[in-house]
Structures are given as C-alpha cells and as structure tokens.
Amino acid sequence: ECQLMKTERPKPNTFIIRCLQWTTVIERTFHVDTPEEREEWTEAIQAVADRLQRQEEERMNCSPTSQIDNIGEEEMDASTTHHKRKTMNDFDYLKLLGKGTFGKVILVREKASGKYYAMKILKKEVIIAKDEVAHTLTESRVLKNTRHPFLTSLKYSFQTKDRLCFVMEYVNGGELFFHLSRERVFSEDRTRFYGAEIVSALDYLHSGKIVYRDLKLENLMLDKDGHIKITDFGLCKEGITDAATMKTFCGTPEYLAPEV
Known part of the structure; x- marks a missing residue:
C-alpha cells in the first residue's frame, strides 16, 4: 500500500509517494513538466500498487492464520x-x-x-x-x-x-535522506555533528551487545531540535560479543561498503 499526493509545492506538478518500509515511514517527492504527465505517473503507480495489493490479499487468503x-x-x-x-x-x-x-x-x-x-x-x-x-x-x-x-x-x-x-x-523532523536530497551537500561541521550522534548511539547499542545492521539515511530521522534519531530495529542482532563474527547478509544492498 502507498499514498499518492499531488501538490504544487515546492514546484509545480509535484507528486509525493508515502509508504512504509517495514515499520518506517518513507516519503519521496517527484517533479514532472506538465499536469498530464503527473497524472500518467500517478495512475501508473496506483495501478501497480492495486495489482500488488490484490496479489497480496489472494496470497493471504491461502495462508494459515492459526499461528x-x-x-x-x-x-x-x-x-x-x-x-x-x-x-x-x-x-x-x-x-x-x-x-x-x-x-x-x-x-x-x-x-x-x-x-x-x-x-x-x-x-x-x-x-x-x-x-x-x-x-x-x-x-x-x-x-x-x-x-x-x-x-x-x-x-x-x-x-x-x-x-x-x-x-x-513522535519524531517529526524528517529523514536525513530527505534533507540531504534537498540540500545536496552538508557542511563539514554539520556532517561531524550528525556523525558524532550516530556513533554515540551505535556505541551504546554495542555496549549492550546489540548490533544494529541496517544503518542508512532512511533510518536516520531528525527530531524537532535537529538531533539524530535512529529508527527501525527489526534487523538488530542481540547477544553479540566483541569477538563474534556475523555472516548473515541483511540490510539494504545500496548501502553496502564498496569492498564487500
């Protein structure tokens, strides 16, 4: 499921797609040249969403729910x-x-x-x-x-x-993905500020023998004061010591380190 919204801001002929990735709200903004082109895009996206929803409902009707x-x-x-x-x-x-x-x-x-x-x-x-x-x-x-x-x-x-x-x-400052997409580049001081807060949070998790395993811009939110809030802990691995090595491939491929 997804929400499609049409708006004239920040540019004319804008449309927004909002959905959930696991339990995290993801919102993406797109711009096209004409209202007709926007209508074509939104109708096509909605048609795909409806088809996927029907397929999901059919699959769910065949799935056992006794669990x-x-x-x-x-x-x-x-x-x-x-x-x-x-x-x-x-x-x-x-x-x-x-x-x-x-x-x-x-x-x-x-x-x-x-x-x-x-x-x-x-x-x-x-x-x-x-x-x-x-x-x-x-x-x-x-x-x-x-x-x-x-x-x-x-x-x-x-x-x-x-x-x-x-x-x-309720964290309402938006994803770091959105802010970086809008501003294209962060200053060195701002990057250092965000980096320090992210490292502080990850170090805290590691001290509790928890490995996060899904660090990406979409899971980094900003609160009302502009501080980092890490979200979505479904891929965390618990009980991990410093000497342990994990071999499960998980997370988001686009954010893999280039040497992997």
Whole structure:
C-alpha cells in the first residue's frame, strides 16, 4: 500500500509517494513538466500498487492464520512504565502518517496525558505470512531495553486479537535522506555533528551487545531540535560479543561498503 499526493509545492506538478518500509515511514517527492504527465505517473503507480495489493490479499487468503496467537504475549503486552496495560481506547487518532503492507503509522494523542506519539499498528497475519515474527519481537525487545537520546524510544506496546501496536515517540523532523536530497551537500561541521550522534548511539547499542545492521539515511530521522534519531530495529542482532563474527547478509544492498 502507498499514498499518492499531488501538490504544487515546492514546484509545480509535484507528486509525493508515502509508504512504509517495514515499520518506517518513507516519503519521496517527484517533479514532472506538465499536469498530464503527473497524472500518467500517478495512475501508473496506483495501478501497480492495486495489482500488488490484490496479489497480496489472494496470497493471504491461502495462508494459515492459526499461528497468530503465538506472537509473544508477554513480549508485546508491556509498558515501559508500571502503569496499567494500555489499549486502543486510551488514544485519540489524529492523522495517518504512513501505511504499507505490514500496517500503518498514526499520529495519536494519549487521552490521559495529552502527549503526542506515533503508533505503529501492524497486522499479525501479514507478519506471520511474511515470516517476520522474529524481526518484530527483536524490535520490541530492543526498543524496550534501550534508552538513549539518539535512539527512537518506545513508550508502550500492546496487542489486540489481530494487531500489534507500538506507541513510539513522535519524531517529526524528517529523514536525513530527505534533507540531504534537498540540500545536496552538508557542511563539514554539520556532517561531524550528525556523525558524532550516530556513533554515540551505535556505541551504546554495542555496549549492550546489540548490533544494529541496517544503518542508512532512511533510518536516520531528525527530531524537532535537529538531533539524530535512529529508527527501525527489526534487523538488530542481540547477544553479540566483541569477538563474534556475523555472516548473515541483511540490510539494504545500496548501502553496502564498496569492498564487500
């Protein structure tokens, strides 16, 4: 699934594609020369999206769902505080931030505190059908067991009969990918600033025997004050010592070191 939006800003005949990559909201902006060309592009993209969605629904209808209840009850139904277990009814749902195959991300407001969060709502049957249960539980554990200013934090996690819900801090400064694409180049000081924050966060993970394994511009967000927030912990590997060597090929090929 994806969202297609037409706009005349920052240039005429602009269109935006917004979707989820695993649980991370990805947004890309494109410009064309004429309204007719924009219409052709958006219709073609929507046609492909609709076809893929139909194929996915057909595949899901043939997939067993008896495993749905096996997704870690204790691991998911947890709060980072000692308050009572949260439910969907504890939040006001304000705005769709992104959607994709696994589910959607919604801007929510907690009724009790009035605080804003990003709630990731994931479909259990899709997670099981795509064999992503292990990655989902890894992300849940890493989020709950880490606290660092440059890592996205988890406030609550809970589940319903057919959904997994992660209530995250709302990071609204955009991807580093977007900012670099727009500005083309960062100054040396700005690059050093971002680099120091990224290294600080990764060093913290390593000190907890966690290897991140998916570092890329799309997973680096900026908060409202311009500081780095690393997102998406599904590919993390836990329990890794300094002497350990991992051999699993994972992550994003476009970000591989050239010598690999």
